[in-house]
Amino acid sequence: xxxxxxxxxxxxxxxxxxxPPHQCxxxxxxxxxxxxxxxxxxxxxxxxxxxxxxxPGSVFRQPLPGSTNYINAYDKGGNLIxxxxxxxxxxxxxxxxxxxxxxxxxxxxxxxxxxxVDVETATIKHKKxxxxxxxxxxNAVPLPKETAEDLMPFPMNRQFRSQSVLSEELKDAIYxxxxxxxxxxxxxxxxxxxxxxxxxxxxxxKAVEKEWESKGxxxxxxxxxxxxxxLPQTPYIPNxxxxxxxxxxxxxxxxxxxxxxxxxxETRHFDRRDAAQxxxxxxxxxxxxxxxxxxxxxxxxxxxxxxxxxxIQRMRERNEEDFWAKKEREDRRRERERxxxxxxxHGRSVFKFQDVKVDVRAGKDGRGPAGVGARxxxxxxxxxxxxxxxPTRVG
Amino acid sequence: MVLxxxxxxxxxxxxxxxxxxxxHARTARNSKPLEVLGxxxxxxxxxxxxxxxxxxxxxLDTARAKYWLGVGAHPSDPVRRLLSMIGLMEPKYTxxxxxxxxxxxxxxxxxxxxxxALEGR
Numbered sequence: 001x002x003x004x005x006x007x008x009x010x011x012x013x014x015x016x017x018x019x020p021p022h023q024c025x026x027x028x029x030x031x032x033x034x035x036x037x038x039x040x041x042x043x044x045x046x047x048x049x050x051x052x053x054x055x056p057g058s059v060f061r062q063p064l065p066g067s068t069n070y071i072n073a074y075d076k077g078g079n080l081i082x083x084x085x086x087x088x089x090x091x092x093x094x095x096x097x098x099x100x101x102x103x104x105x106x107x108x109x110x111x112x113x114x115x116x117v118d119v120e121t122a123t124i125k126h127k128k129x130x131x132x133x134x135x136x137x138x139n140a141v142p143l144p145k146e147t148a149e150d151l152m153p154f155p156m157n158r159q160f161r162s163q164s165v166l167s168e169e170l171k172d173a174i175y176x177x178x179x180x181x182x183x184x185x186x187x188x189x190x191x192x193x194x195x196x197x198x199x200x201x202x203x204x205x206k207a208v209e210k211e212w213e214s215k216g217x218x219x220x221x222x223x224x225x226x227x228x229x230x231l232p233q234t235p236y237i238p239n240x241x242x243x244x245x246x247x248x249x250x251x252x253x254x255x256x257x258x259x260x261x262x263x264x265x266e267t268r269h270f271d272r273r274d275a276a277q278x279x280x281x282x283x284x285x286x287x288x289x290x291x292x293x294x295x296x297x298x299x300x301x302x303x304x305x306x307x308x309x310x311x312i313q314r315m316r317e318r319n320e321e322d323f324w325a326k327k328e329r330e331d332r333r334r335e336r337e338r339x340x341x342x343x344x345x346h347g348r349s350v351f352k353f354q355d356v357k358v359d360v361r362a363g364k365d366g367r368g369p370a371g372v373g374a375r376x377x378x379x380x381x382x383x384x385x386x387x388x389x390x391p392t393r394v395g
Numbered sequence: 396m397v398l399x400x401x402x403x404x405x406x407x408x409x410x411x412x413x414x415x416x417x418x419h420a421r422t423a424r425n426s427k428p429l430e431v432l433g434x435x436x437x438x439x440x441x442x443x444x445x446x447x448x449x450x451x452x453x454x455l456d457t458a459r460a461k462y463w464l465g466v467g468a469h470p471s472d473p474v475r476r477l478l479s480m481i482g483l484m485e486p487k488y489t490x491x492x493x494x495x496x497x498x499x500x501x502x503x504x505x506x507x508x509x510x511x512a513l514e515g516r
Binding site for chain 1: 405406412414415427428430431432433434439442447448449450451452453454455456457458459477480481
């Protein structure tokens with residue numbers, strides 16, 4: 001059976017004007033396509049889409065400088081809500097309640113199913129208004145900061161809020177502090193309010209970037225700039241660093257995910273240390289498992305009524321102890337390497353001989369997994385289900 | 396029976412990895428040895444911090460290796476090459492040795508020539 005051809009409602013025999021492809025083609029074309037088997041509903045949606053793209057949606061083509069480019073920050077007419085509110089506030093002498101109310105209304109209405117309702121009127125309004133938000137920025141009045149409502153890039157997913165990313169200056173500052181000034185990752189993390197793992201990642205990536213620059217490799221700077229200009233960023237203010245994220249979150253230990261009923265006598269003082277032991281015998285209490293233990297200690301001392309100078313003094317001593325312990329560990333490792341490892345330069349490569357004791361780690365039967373060499377009579381586990389094949393540590 | 400210190404190839408296709416083993420000379424290459432002395436990874440790894448030459452990793456129990464050499468185990472050529480690098484054995488081939496043997500051969504030839512010349516006269 002041949003495909004059923006729907007009769008078009010409007011037969012246009014007139015020659016079509018030549019319109020550039022990004023302009024609105026479909027408003028005049030889709031209805032008049034003769035052999036299209038597309039349902040009427042779909043073509044209407046296409047019409048609406050193109051009308052939106054050329055009307056209120058055209059504001060997203062050129063992102064506003066210093067602002068995100070998210071759909072929720074704009075109303076149906078393509079006006080930046082917070083710029084409009086700001087102007088309204090100036091005119092009314094600050095009507096906060098009214099502002100909030102109107103905003104809420106806009107957001108509720110702004111759901112996708114309502115989008116098509118009065119796009120027509122919005123287009124006209126838009127043409128009249130000619131991007132008033134841009135006008136606001138040219139008058140050098142800084143835009144207010146995005147609210148939580150503005151940071152929703154996906155209008156259907158109201159749970160997702162776009163989080164700030166590190167600005168380029170902040171990344172540079174992190175690299176500078178760690179690699180040039182030689183501060184510890186922990187200190188830099190606490191000072192700038194960036195998680196330790198992120199500090200490590202920034203330092204590594206910056207090192208790669210600098211290496212590429214020195215080698216003359218091209219960087220995708222325009223791309224990075226374009227993306228960053230549309231995302232919320234954490235700025236770097238040297239004297240007053242902004243907190244980027246929560247740095248002292250307690251990692252969830254697997255043993256603590258159990259629901260546990262522990263009968264305890266009323267007279268017993270049951271603290272976090274006991275709670276940890278109830279979960280698992282060698283589990284450390286929460287305060288020892290958090291990333292920044294020193295911040296906890298400072299707060300604890302303050303709570304105990306220790307004076308500020310005394311607290312700083314204690315922390316200094318603690319830092320010094322840590323430093324020496326770390327140095328000692330490093331020295332011991334170097335010493336071990338010096339005595340155990342022999343390096344022989346042999347032509348194209350270096351042969352690294354490590355002196356080992358074969359019978360110590362292989363266990364009683366000589367077949368322990370920690371023994372040296374490939375084991376005899378022990379099958380490889382690498383094809384087994386659930387085995388991790390990617391390397392989990394850097395050797 | 397002769398004891399050998401030799402390499403037993405483990406690893407996968409195109410990914411060689413050797414155990415350095417002490418075994419009887421007539422046993423199969425990958426049969427269970429008397430003792431594993433260590434490992435030899437012949438694939439050079441990129442050097443740490445991208446500095447210097449690539450590195451080949453060898454793990455070796457030198458005390459046990461010395462013991463087996465002491466009781467008369469024969470290292471195979473590749474193992475001898477490795478053991479000579481850390482001074483457990485005399486190397487079989489060195490540039491110096493090659494030059495020396497070459498010189499000796501040349502001298503012997505010259506001597507023979509001289510003898511032949513004397514006899515011919």
